[in-house]
Amino acid sequence: MPYTADTEIDLTGHAIGNYIISSQHRRRGNPNKSIWTINFDDEVGCFIQAINGNWKTGTEAWGVKVIGNILQVVGLNNDRQELKLAKFVDGTNTNVWHGYPADYMRKAQDRPTTNILKVWVNRGYLTKAKMSKIRLGQSCNL
Amino acid sequence: MQPVKITIKGDYYDCQIYRGRLYLWTFNGDLKVYNWNDLVQSFIKKETDKIAMTFCFLDGNYLYKSSLIELFKDIDFKKLLLDKFTQIERPSFKLTEKQLEKFLFGHQETPTGILPTDTEIYSNKLYFIHEGGLFSGSAHRAKSEKFPVSSRPSKLWDCNLLSIKANKYPQLALSGGNEGLFELNMATSLPSNLQRVEQSSPIFQISKSHSSFSNYSYLNIYNTSLIENSFLAMFKWNITKDKNQRDKPLRDYDTNINDQKIFNVKNKRHFISWGIEDKIYKANEGGFEIIKYNNYANKEKGEETFTRLKSVDLHAWKGKVINGGTAYFGNIVESENALVVIQSDGRYLTIPGPITRWRVYPRSMNYENHLHVILDDRIEIYSFNHDYFINQQDKEIGIQFTAEKHRRTPRTSYFDDTDESLYDNGDLPF
Numbered sequence: 001m002p003y004t005a006d007t008e009i010d011l012t013g014h015a016i017g018n019y020i021i022s023s024q025h026r027r028r029g030n031p032n033k034s035i036w037t038i039n040f041d042d043e044v045g046c047f048i049q050a051i052n053g054n055w056k057t058g059t060e061a062w063g064v065k066v067i068g069n070i071l072q073v074v075g076l077n078n079d080r081q082e083l084k085l086a087k088f089v090d091g092t093n094t095n096v097w098h099g100y101p102a103d104y105m106r107k108a109q110d111r112p113t114t115n116i117l118k119v120w121v122n123r124g125y126l127t128k129a130k131m132s133k134i135r136l137g138q139s140c141n142l
Numbered sequence: 143m144q145p146v147k148i149t150i151k152g153d154y155y156d157c158q159i160y161r162g163r164l165y166l167w168t169f170n171g172d173l174k175v176y177n178w179n180d181l182v183q184s185f186i187k188k189e190t191d192k193i194a195m196t197f198c199f200l201d202g203n204y205l206y207k208s209s210l211i212e213l214f215k216d217i218d219f220k221k222l223l224l225d226k227f228t229q230i231e232r233p234s235f236k237l238t239e240k241q242l243e244k245f246l247f248g249h250q251e252t253p254t255g256i257l258p259t260d261t262e263i264y265s266n267k268l269y270f271i272h273e274g275g276l277f278s279g280s281a282h283r284a285k286s287e288k289f290p291v292s293s294r295p296s297k298l299w300d301c302n303l304l305s306i307k308a309n310k311y312p313q314l315a316l317s318g319g320n321e322g323l324f325e326l327n328m329a330t331s332l333p334s335n336l337q338r339v340e341q342s343s344p345i346f347q348i349s350k351s352h353s354s355f356s357n358y359s360y361l362n363i364y365n366t367s368l369i370e371n372s373f374l375a376m377f378k379w380n381i382t383k384d385k386n387q388r389d390k391p392l393r394d395y396d397t398n399i400n401d402q403k404i405f406n407v408k409n410k411r412h413f414i415s416w417g418i419e420d421k422i423y424k425a426n427e428g429g430f431e432i433i434k435y436n437n438y439a440n441k442e443k444g445e446e447t448f449t450r451l452k453s454v455d456l457h458a459w460k461g462k463v464i465n466g467g468t469a470y471f472g473n474i475v476e477s478e479n480a481l482v483v484i485q486s487d488g489r490y491l492t493i494p495g496p497i498t499r500w501r502v503y504p505r506s507m508n509y510e511n512h513l514h515v516i517l518d519d520r521i522e523i524y525s526f527n528h529d530y531f532i533n534q535q536d537k538e539i540g541i542q543f544t545a546e547k548h549r550r551t552p553r554t555s556y557f558d559d560t561d562e563s564l565y566d567n568g569d570l571p572f
Contacts, residue, residue, distance in 0.1 A: 108319030129496035135259040137304040
């Protein structure tokens with residue numbers, strides 16, 4: 001489906017909730033924000049997977065793009081370093097979400113919650129050692 | 143001299159050792175507490191190994207006694223003790239999870255039900271953090287209690303912290319990533335020039351700069367950031383008067399000194415630095431550099447506050463330095479592919495990763511020679527015993543041991559630790 005940025009996307013049939021691709025987190029967006037390097041389809045797919053996997057805590061959800069249990073790069077931080085985790089936010093608590101690549105080392109709030117990381121460890125996306133490093137905000141080769 | 147090691151199989155996430163008990167958090171969310179003294183004694187098969195095993199794993203402070211240091215200047219005495227340690231280097235001390243069960247003191251679901259991001263045990267209290275905030279609850283409870291630690295801890299703060307570190311005085315440094323560096327200060331006198339950020343707990347903001355982890359260096363806190371310049375947050379005693387006109391010293395914030403200045407480097411590329419007590423370390427392209435920090439430098443006598451000691455090389459395969467720490471027995475450097483211990487006697491020990499967690503306990507009273515390393519399917523508990531025989535004033539690697547540390551008289555420290563638990567039990571093997 002061709003998606004358009006900054007427009008609410010009705011995901012009925014795919015996930016509970018609507019999604020907005022924020023142009024702020026795309027190239028030529030806000031230079032102070034992390035940017036997606038995956039395309040619109042993959043961004044929305046990442047969100048659908050997060051919601052359907054119940055990788056959600058309140059109004060925040062967490063996503064990854066995985067191919068063969070290997071985490072893929074989803075974006076860059078504003079120092080152009082690669083990011084492999086995604087954060088989604090229902091900012092108005094109305095089940096309308098937007099998301100961005102999470103910079104877990106720089107921003108304490110960009111670290112996925114413990115129980116979601118545990119799920120990813122159990123699925124083989126992460127090792128226990130990397131989970132610990134993410135929670136501590138330390139560097140690891142995801 | 144090689145370290146002595148105990149290996150315990152199991153799927154662990156965090157660990158602590160405190161007053162004769164080993165605390166293990168399992169990855170499935172349990173907290174299991176074991177009787178450490180019994181566990182260690184179960185490995186003593188020969189009378190002639192008792193002394194060495196006790197110093198290795200139960201009473202690591204004892205050999206720092208100044209009277210013993212004098213004794214070790216006699217080469218015959220020194221050789222005798224070194225032989226004792228050598229005899230227990232080779233045996234394999236291993237326990238399966240099943241074998242470990244007989245030493246179980248108690249177990250419970252980890253308090254709040256969420257695996258902790260970081261923990262400290264301090265003054266019979268467990269402090270821990272996770273995304274829900276900073277919590278504390280009683281620990282080292284009596285056997286008659288239902289749980290070994292409180293199952294209903296108090297929430298002290300709701301900040302989503304990255305790491306915590308206890309001082310030997312009643313303070314806890316709190317690293318909050320981009321939120322900054324904070325301190326939970328449970329001392330009777332509180333700083334007069336720091337902003338209190340939580341009404342219900344004495345938590346103060348020390349800096350708004352990024353903080354990944356931190357540690358105490360005398361009065362001060364060395365703040366490590368993994369993305370920005372690290373810095374030494376300096377404090378000073380400010381003598382005020384209480385209502386009865388008696389002197390009341392306040393530990394007030396003074397200034398920050400960043401690591402570029404401490405190490406006199408112009409390079410803008412970021413490298414991790416860390417500090418504890420008398421030494422500060424900074425990684426570089428191929429290893430790290432060491433600075434001696436003299437908190438009491440007398441400038442008039444030509445003494446420098448920061449003196450460069452040496453550079454240490456690390457093999458390239460070990461990868462970029464991502465974390466570091468220091469104990470009396472040496473420096474612990476975590477690289478991308480391994481944990482490396484650079485011992486105070488110049489030897490190296492490499493523990494291949496992946497490393498889930500490692501801990502040293504330099505502020506404890508009996509376990510300052512321990513290194514605990516959690517790997518994927520086990521915890522390895524190392525005991526280093528070379529540092530007793532080293533001239534503490536001249537050593538370039540590891541914290542310098544000072545005489546006041548080993549007094550066995552009551553101290554103001556919250557780590558007047560396993561002494562009583564050892565003697566209460568009456569089961570010291572010698």
